[in-house]
Amino acid sequence: MDVFGSFALILAFVCALYAFAGGIAAIITRHPLLIKSTRQSGMATCGLIFISTFSLVYLFFSDNYSVAYVVSHSNRDLSTFFKVAALWSGQEGSLLFWSFLLAIYVFSVLFVYRNKNGELMPYVGVILAGVQLFFLTISNFVASPFKALGVANASGAFDLVARADGNGLNPVLQYPEMVIHPPNLYSGYTGFTIPFAFALAALLARYPGEKWIHLTRKWTMIAWCFQSMGILLGAHWAYAVLGWGGYWGWDPVENASLLPWLTGTAFLHSVMMQEKRGMMKVWNVWLVFLTFMLCILGTLLTRSGVVSSVHAFAQSNIGNWFVGFLCIVLGVCLAAYFKNRDYLKSENQLDSLVSRESSFLFNNLVLLVACVAVLSGTLFPVFSEWFTGSRISVGAPFFNKVNIPLGLLLLFLTGVGPLLAWRKTSTESLKRNFLWPSTLGVTAGGVGFVFGFREIFSLICLMLCVFVASTIVQEFYRGAKVIRVRTSANWLTSCLDLTLRNTRRYGGYVVHLGMVMIFIGLAGQAFNKEVEKEMPVGSTLKIGTYELLLQSMDEKQEKNYVAERMIVEVMKDNKPVMMLYPERRNFPTNQESGTMVAIFSTLREDLYVVYAGINPATNRPTMHAFINPLVKWVWWGGMVLVMGTIVALLPNRAAAVVLSKAEAPASTRELSGMRPAQVTLREGHD
Amino acid sequence: MKKQAKFGIGAGIIVLSIGFLAWLGYGESKTYYHTLAELDSLRGSARTERMRVGGTVQAGSIRRTAGRVDFVLEGEGKSLPVSYVGNDPLPDTFVDNSQALIEGRPDTDGRFKAEHIQAKCASKYEAAPGGKPGATQRSAM
Numbered sequence: 001m002d003v004f005g006s007f008a009l010i011l012a013f014v015c016a017l018y019a020f021a022g023g024i025a026a027i028i029t030r031h032p033l034l035i036k037s038t039r040q041s042g043m044a045t046c047g048l049i050f051i052s053t054f055s056l057v058y059l060f061f062s063d064n065y066s067v068a069y070v071v072s073h074s075n076r077d078l079s080t081f082f083k084v085a086a087l088w089s090g091q092e093g094s095l096l097f098w099s100f101l102l103a104i105y106v107f108s109v110l111f112v113y114r115n116k117n118g119e120l121m122p123y124v125g126v127i128l129a130g131v132q133l134f135f136l137t138i139s140n141f142v143a144s145p146f147k148a149l150g151v152a153n154a155s156g157a158f159d160l161v162a163r164a165d166g167n168g169l170n171p172v173l174q175y176p177e178m179v180i181h182p183p184n185l186y187s188g189y190t191g192f193t194i195p196f197a198f199a200l201a202a203l204l205a206r207y208p209g210e211k212w213i214h215l216t217r218k219w220t221m222i223a224w225c226f227q228s229m230g231i232l233l234g235a236h237w238a239y240a241v242l243g244w245g246g247y248w249g250w251d252p253v254e255n256a257s258l259l260p261w262l263t264g265t266a267f268l269h270s271v272m273m274q275e276k277r278g279m280m281k282v283w284n285v286w287l288v289f290l291t292f293m294l295c296i297l298g299t300l301l302t303r304s305g306v307v308s309s310v311h312a313f314a315q316s317n318i319g320n321w322f323v324g325f326l327c328i329v330l331g332v333c334l335a336a337y338f339k340n341r342d343y344l345k346s347e348n349q350l351d352s353l354v355s356r357e358s359s360f361l362f363n364n365l366v367l368l369v370a371c372v373a374v375l376s377g378t379l380f381p382v383f384s385e386w387f388t389g390s391r392i393s394v395g396a397p398f399f400n401k402v403n404i405p406l407g408l409l410l411l412f413l414t415g416v417g418p419l420l421a422w423r424k425t426s427t428e429s430l431k432r433n434f435l436w437p438s439t440l441g442v443t444a445g446g447v448g449f450v451f452g453f454r455e456i457f458s459l460i461c462l463m464l465c466v467f468v469a470s471t472i473v474q475e476f477y478r479g480a481k482v483i484r485v486r487t488s489a490n491w492l493t494s495c496l497d498l499t500l501r502n503t504r505r506y507g508g509y510v511v512h513l514g515m516v517m518i519f520i521g522l523a524g525q526a527f528n529k530e531v532e533k534e535m536p537v538g539s540t541l542k543i544g545t546y547e548l549l550l551q552s553m554d555e556k557q558e559k560n561y562v563a564e565r566m567i568v569e570v571m572k573d574n575k576p577v578m579m580l581y582p583e584r585r586n587f588p589t590n591q592e593s594g595t596m597v598a599i600f601s602t603l604r605e606d607l608y609v610v611y612a613g614i615n616p617a618t619n620r621p622t623m624h625a626f627i628n629p630l631v632k633w634v635w636w637g638g639m640v641l642v643m644g645t646i647v648a649l650l651p652n653r654a655a656a657v658v659l660s661k662a663e664a665p666a667s668t669r670e671l672s673g674m675r676p677a678q679v680t681l682r683e684g685h686d
Numbered sequence: 687m688k689k690q691a692k693f694g695i696g697a698g699i700i701v702l703s704i705g706f707l708a709w710l711g712y713g714e715s716k717t718y719y720h721t722l723a724e725l726d727s728l729r730g731s732a733r734t735e736r737m738r739v740g741g742t743v744q745a746g747s748i749r750r751t752a753g754r755v756d757f758v759l760e761g762e763g764k765s766l767p768v769s770y771v772g773n774d775p776l777p778d779t780f781v782d783n784s785q786a787l788i789e790g791r792p793d794t795d796g797r798f799k800a801e802h803i804q805a806k807c808a809s810k811y812e813a814a815p816g817g818k819p820g821a822t823q824r825s826a827m
Contacts, residue, residue, distance in 0.1 A: 244774065349689075349690075350689045350690060350693060351689065352689060353689060353692045353693060353696070358693060361693060361697075362696070362697075362700075365697050365700060365701075366700070369700065369701060369704055373704065373708060381719060390718055390719070390720075391718065391719035391720075392716050392717065392718055392719065393716070393717050393719060393738065394711065394712055394715050394716055394717070395715035395717065396715065397711050397714040397715040398708065398711035398712055398714070398715045398716075399711070400711070401707045401708065401710055401711035401714075402704055402707050402708045402711060405703075405704070405707065406704065409700070532773065584778075593778045594778060595778060615750065
């Protein structure tokens with residue numbers, strides 16, 4: 001099966017090469033058969049990558065310990081669940097997995113648009129094949145996942161050996177989210193290839209019209225949705241598994257995943273300027289290019305050992321390949337831009353500072369500044385070594401100082417931007433849209449202050465969250481009211497109806513609401529508490545309003561590990577609330593251990609209990625307990641955000657028909673009831 | 687005034703204030719990275735600055751005493767006695783022969799006072815790529 005898999009992989013390389021070179025020839029000659037054959041070759045590449053990936057999975061399931069990659073990432077006792085995950089738990093496999101996900105995207109694009117966008121697709125096909133070619137080169141010739149296990153014998157040749165059992169999967173990775181987090185994040189990273197291909201293709205082909213910008217936007221949203229999920233799942237994994245009480249530590253690898261997210265978010269906003277007003281074309285194209293390059297840079301940082309990170313891959317020369325690829329991508333983008341930059345001429349100018357356009361400009365500015373700050377902080381050790389000769393790194397205070405004010409500014413714009421009119425907003429409309437939200441926000445701030453909120457950033461965050469949430473509720477209320485008047489349906493049905501008529505606009509509001517919830521969760525961090533105590537069985541630890549009683553300790557033998565558990569009774573006001581079982585797992589195969597945190601989570605706060613091991617000097621167990629307020633809001637906010645993105649991707653439901661029907665009853669209603677209708681229909685995002 | 691100019695001023699204010707904050711944050715958290723061999727050659731104020739040092743934990747050198755953990759970090763033919771005085775429990779991966787990155791200041795008595803320790807297992811530590819977060823070092827956001 002390993003020979004089969006690697007053969008499929010090499011065939012995929014050949015097909016991709018044909019799709020790439022033949023595609024270029026097809027663009028030049030415009031021969032219909034050549035165009036068709038290169039497209040089919042592109043699809044065949046994807047099929048062969050699927051086959052190759054499935055054969056690697058098969059090797060894991062059949063416990064084939066003659067393949068080096070299987071030996072280092074699996075063992076016989078590993079559960080089925082994690083045998084799938086083992087596919088992406090190491091360098092070689094995860095690169096193949098990367099190609100696999102990219103192949104899914106590429107196949108969908110080639111298949112869905114096979115008879116559409118005739119002028120554009122050959123270019124798209126060539127660009128996609130080029131990216132695939134790079135990853136297939138790596139998987140075939142640099143880091144092959146199918147390499148057989150061998151030992152060098154006396155004459156220098158390799159003798160093949162097979163082992164009876166593998167080394168097992170790293171315990172930190174044996175957690176359910178291991179199965180869903182990397183696929184999501186990778187789907188994000190690889191997904192940004194598609195908008196990149198469309199944008200570059202449109203520029204190269206000087207493709208007329210705005211069609212390509214709609215396509216680019218749609219595919220960016222899909223990738224963005226996966227990227228958001230991937231980042232949040234990773235944060236949750238860190239929170240639940242590593243036992244340090246937090247979920248974000250500004251580690252280089254975390255930062256790497258945030259960078260394309262920031263530029264992708266900027267693009268999703270500024271693209272509206274192009275659709276509506278024909279502005280910012282150069283900027284948009286470069287945002288898409290930059291997002292893709294940051295995805296490649298992220299992979300480079302993770303795998304090259306350029307920046308030291310706890311979870312970076314072992315240092316390897318693979319980094320050079322990525323540097324080379326990045327240079328080629330940058331070169332191609334620059335060349336395409338300078339050749340066809342007149343194609344991207346702006347049709348309009350900024351009219352007023354208080355307008356939708358200007359709020360988008362500030363939104364982009366904030367996101368880009370955040371991106372530059374995170375990138376420079378991450379690469380600081382590298383740059384300082386180049387310029388001063390000594391390696392200097394910056395830590396969490398740097399990132400927090402910069403990003404907290406930027407985040408709050410962005411939150412403010414989230415509330416303000418969607419309600420400003422295009423071109424110029426009148427004072428009257430400002431009053432109408434912002435009177436209630438700002439009153440509510442300031443009131444919430446006042447109430448918070450009276451109740452003892454003194455952390456300045458958390459207080460501002462609270463005010464802004466209330467402000468933004470009320471603008472969103474107000475928008476839904478106004479829209480739903482109009483529908484309710486016409487259809488006399490209840491509020492919920494009206495809201496749903498409203499959303500489905502303009503999915504893009506109201507889906508966007510739902511995404512914003514998700515962001516508000518995430519910000520509420522982030523603000524809670526200012527009030528974290530922690531206690532660590534070495535405690536004999538029977539004693540208690542007090543934290544916040546909780547009292548934790550260590551009832552006993554036990555040991556449990558599982559299939560591939562031994563779990564040492566603390567049995568802890570949680571009491572509140574002297575009444576038992578629940579039991580928690582924080583544990584440490586010791587894996588005999590590779591003599592590593594992992595922490596399993598016990599979390600009692602409510603919307604108000606998380607009680608987070610870690611069994612921190614036995615102090616060898618006193619032979620007593622140590623408990624480390626945290627109270628982390630509002631953490632749950634981050635995870636729930638993430639779910640709302642994903643839901644909102646899915647809504648925004650849905651097609652609008654027969655909006656035109658509904659609107660034309662609405663004319664008749666509207667004229668019979670009194671005018672006061674109609675005013676909000678004009679407000680909500682003032683402008684849509686689409 | 688032209689609209690573009692107004693926008694430019696607004697943008698300038700944001701960028702400048704963020705730049706100032708970045709400078710503050712840099713001053714607060716900058717940490718030099720030195721190798722074990724470089725430590726001896728440091729002079730003057732560089733001797734007492736906050737720094738990170740990487741090396742391997744000498745087998746059998748870990749001694750846990752009340753309130754601190756002593757061990758010896760070795761590499762490049764040098765060795766450095768270290769006292770860990772941080773609040774967080776040591777990472778699971780901190781064992782004999784593991785690669786450790788210590789953060790803190792050298793003390794006057796020749797011992798290194800470490801406040802944070804990150805460790806990688808001697809056996810190849812390979813985690814999933816892409817934003818799998820989780821520094822073993824606790825750094826509050």
